[in-house]
Amino acid sequence: MTNDSPEEETRAPGGGGGGCGRGIGRKHRADDNVTILTSSMDLHRASRSRASSSNNDAAPSITSSVDLSTSSLELSIQTRIFKIIVIGDSNVGKTCLTFRFTGGSFPDKTEATIGVDFREKVVEIEGETIKVQVWDTAGQERFRKSMVEHYYRNVHAVVFVYDVTKMASFRNLQTWIEECNGHRVSASVPRVLVGNKCDLVDQIQVPSNMALKFADAHNMLLFETSAKDPRESQNVNSIFMSLACRLKAQKSLLYRDVEREDGRVRLTQETETKSAPQPQLGKPLRSGLMERYPRT
Numbered sequence: 001m002t003n004d005s006p007e008e009e010t011r012a013p014g015g016g017g018g019g020c021g022r023g024i025g026r027k028h029r030a031d032d033n034v035t036i037l038t039s040s041m042d043l044h045r046a047s048r049s050r051a052s053s054s055n056n057d058a059a060p061s062i063t064s065s066v067d068l069s070t071s072s073l074e075l076s077i078q079t080r081i082f083k084i085i086v087i088g089d090s091n092v093g094k095t096c097l098t099f100r101f102t103g104g105s106f107p108d109k110t111e112a113t114i115g116v117d118f119r120e121k122v123v124e125i126e127g128e129t130i131k132v133q134v135w136d137t138a139g140q141e142r143f144r145k146s147m148v149e150h151y152y153r154n155v156h157a158v159v160f161v162y163d164v165t166k167m168a169s170f171r172n173l174q175t176w177i178e179e180c181n182g183h184r185v186s187a188s189v190p191r192v193l194v195g196n197k198c199d200l201v202d203q204i205q206v207p208s209n210m211a212l213k214f215a216d217a218h219n220m221l222l223f224e225t226s227a228k229d230p231r232e233s234q235n236v237n238s239i240f241m242s243l244a245c246r247l248k249a250q251k252s253l254l255y256r257d258v259e260r261e262d263g264r265v266r267l268t269q270e271t272e273t274k275s276a277p278q279p280q281l282g283k284p285l286r287s288g289l290m291e292r293y294p295r296t
């Protein structure tokens, strides 16, 4: 494995992780056992905190000793971080989707992402506090070049986005998948497909059945939604929360035990795999948007 990613199942967990795993991907269900504690971490704050860390990866490999023994340290090192990257053509709405998830709103104005922005949301899933770290990547090639390695490093899940009103953005998904595979992202890293801008009902170019077929062929769940439509807020949440639930059910990621030895705190990365119940393999699912925006 080149990523700190789950090594077992890749599909939606049916019974995995208790209530968390039930109905993954279905409208509203992913949030059944989820509490959002805080949201929308400021990018610069996030960058600073990352820069001050001794290790820049979201999934650092830890085997070190430090002299600190405060409870805050203990708390912070027990919070798992799930790194989810959002990939796709420029202008498909990656930034807006991440805003909707982390901040609960649609930004008035966006500019092309340069390099990467990352936003975080702390959630509670079945009693565990988890930090969902969403990496909003640049769609324009000229803004990606130097950052691509960082996107894929230690990624735990991938969200591929296309614009339902732009067939080209759908066709280009193959290239994005190839780029992802080319960066040694394990096939076991969960991936989902998101068709955004479904509010533009009259301009839709990508038929749902075509997208569903593609998602099926690539072993992904399909969500069709709109970052803009506030009624879709819950479905946008479900995209990320379904992944977080899957990751939680699969394995301990970035979980470090705290062991005290002679007043010192020893950090060790957990290597044991949780014995998650076998997933019920489900068909790729759509968000409920389809029901409200009938497609031809």
Ligand SMILES: Nc1nc2c(ncn2[C@@H]2O[C@H](COP(=O)(O)OP(=O)(O)OP(=O)(O)O)[C@@H](O)[C@H]2O)c(=O)[nH]1
Pocket: 088, 089, 090, 091, 092, 093, 094, 095, 096, 097, 110, 111, 112, 113, 114, 137, 138, 139, 140, 196, 197, 198, 199, 200, 225, 226, 227, 228, 229
């Ligand atoms: N109608 C509609 N417009 C949207 C939606 N999501 C995003 N947009 C608009 O699409 C444009 C591009 O959105 P962004 O989120 O910046 O796109 P991006 O994929 O992050 O683009 P890059 O940063 O260049 O990769 C903006 O004008 C948004 O307002 C949506 O769900 N519906």
